[in-house]
Amino acid sequence: MNPSLEGVKNSLYSRKDPNLTAIDIEAHAEIIYNILKLKTKHNVSMLGHNYMEPLVFGLSNSKEQGDSLGLSIEASKTDSDYIIFNGVPFMAETAKIMNPKKTVLVADKSAGCSLADNFGADEVKALKEKHPNIPVMIYINSYADAKAECDICCTSANAAEVAESMPGDEIIFVPDIYFAENLERELKGKKKVIYPGKNNSVKGAICEVHEQFTLDDILAIRKSFDIPKGHPNRMMYVHWECKPEVLEESDYYGSTSQIRLNIANRVKEGTIERVFIASECELTSNLAQEFPTVQFSTACSVRCSHMAKVSLFKILRILEAIDSGKDLSEWEVTLSPETISTAKRPIERMLSLSS
Ligand code: SF4
Known part of the structure; x- marks a missing residue:
């Protein structure tokens, strides 16, 4: 209509x-x-x-x-x-x-992206040469030509599960360096994570938006907005692309969809009153509209240009x-038919894990 x-x-x-x-x-x-x-x-x-x-x-x-x-x-x-x-x-x-x-x-x-623009197929090939026979997992935030060189894809919602599904004790993860460090921590030694810059000269990438949040920012936000760690109804949410020390200070970390779902569940249970989300500001704007009963604390100037x-x-x-x-x-x-078919394989392999 x-x-x-x-x-x-x-x-x-x-x-x-x-x-x-x-x-x-x-x-x-x-x-x-x-x-x-x-x-x-x-x-x-x-x-x-x-x-x-x-x-x-x-x-x-x-x-x-x-x-x-x-x-x-x-x-x-x-x-x-x-x-x-x-x-x-x-x-x-x-x-x-x-x-x-x-x-x-x-x-x-x-429109670019600091993650996808700074890492391509050549960097994947260099890592494979330096670390042969180790499966390569690529974050979905990358261009098709880089994906086409990799074995499996992942998102910020399923990285640990996908890494564990791959054979062997080691995995190469590209391109996000903070994400790689967070994944290593999440895997708790179950698998060694090789990533750009770690014992190799390949340059990795970081998200210029999530990089802006520092541990001091998070501690100051907790204080200013009265969101103490471990409070039953006040939550500090942090996106996976943030620095490891920022993730450690969170009450919940995950992908944008996981953060949304966690808020939705807490709204249903009546266990949420105030939140801060360390991510792109517009995520907070959109969630504030969807969940009007929740107080979204924001003094946000962290935007993706x-x-x-x-x-x-x-x-x-x-x-x-x-x-x-x-x-x-x-x-x-x-995209060429060849790129479509080779880049589709790592995505489909990831999807087959959840089907
Ligand atoms: S928020 Fe970060 S990962 Fe997403 S498009 Fe912007 S620079 Fe890229």
């Missing part, structure tokens, strides 16, 4: 978001209305990553919202010919790998191009 402009405004006004002012709503309602109208007209699957700013995130229905892998799997269920992935290009690549027959589009192909390149205006341009039958190459994510 087509939305009306009034319907869009009412739905924006009904959001319990203290940051969404009447000026914002009046300024953005029309563009949102035009996007939703064309999305419905062309049956476009519009996927929204958890780090999208709330007005972009809200263009997707709840099934279309989530983390990059969950969204790519969701996309494989759609009957739409077009998938617009509101996230950065490596995420859209995963959607393309999982849905090779569909047209996958991304609002800004120049790459994710922020996705805007309502750019999304509308894609839909207008679809509507007028224009060339979509400015936004279309393309």
Whole structure:
């Protein structure tokens, strides 16, 4: 059903978001209305990553919202010919790998990622040469050509389980260095983790967003917002890509989807009143809208400049191009059939573990 402009405004006004002012709503309602109208007209699957700013995130229905892998799997269920992935290009690549027959589009192909951009297939090959016959596990936050060189993929929700499933006492993990250190700690000596920079000269990568949280920040936040460690109803959530000492100070660490689920369960149980999330700020904005009874403490300026390149205006341009039958190459994510088939193997191997 087509939305009306009034319907869009009412739905924006009904959001319990203290940051969404009447000026914002009046300024953005029309563009949102035009996007939703064309999305419905062309049956476009519009996927929204958890780090999208709330007005972009809200263009997707709840099934279309989530983390990059969950969204790519969701996309494989759609009957739409077009998938617009509101996230950065490596995420859209995963959607393309999982849905090779569909047209996958991304609002800004120049949006990068400090993890994916700084680590590629050559670095994987160098590590394999230095450490032969050891399985290579790659974090989903990487480009397809790097994935194609690896044995198995993982997400921040399943890294330890995936590592343990691999043969042998050692595993090579790429590309995130803090993630590798956190994984090593999680595995408690069950498996040795080899990663970039550890007894080799291969350069790894880190997430420039999660890197910004320091142990001193977390301790200061606990004090300022009165979130003492171990409190039954107040939680310090930390993302896996943060530094190991930051993870150790958390009350719960995990992927964005795991953090969301933990909050949802605690809301059901009535065991949550105040939280801080050490992750991209917009995750907090989106969860604050979803769980209005929880007090989300935030003084947040930790944003991903790459994710922020996705805007309502750019999304509308894609839909207008679809509507007028224009060339979509400015936004279309393309991969060779060979890359699709080789990069799909490590993803499918990971998925087979949970099926
Ligand atoms: S938050 Fe930004 S820089 Fe960090 S992994 Fe995600 S896309 Fe990359």
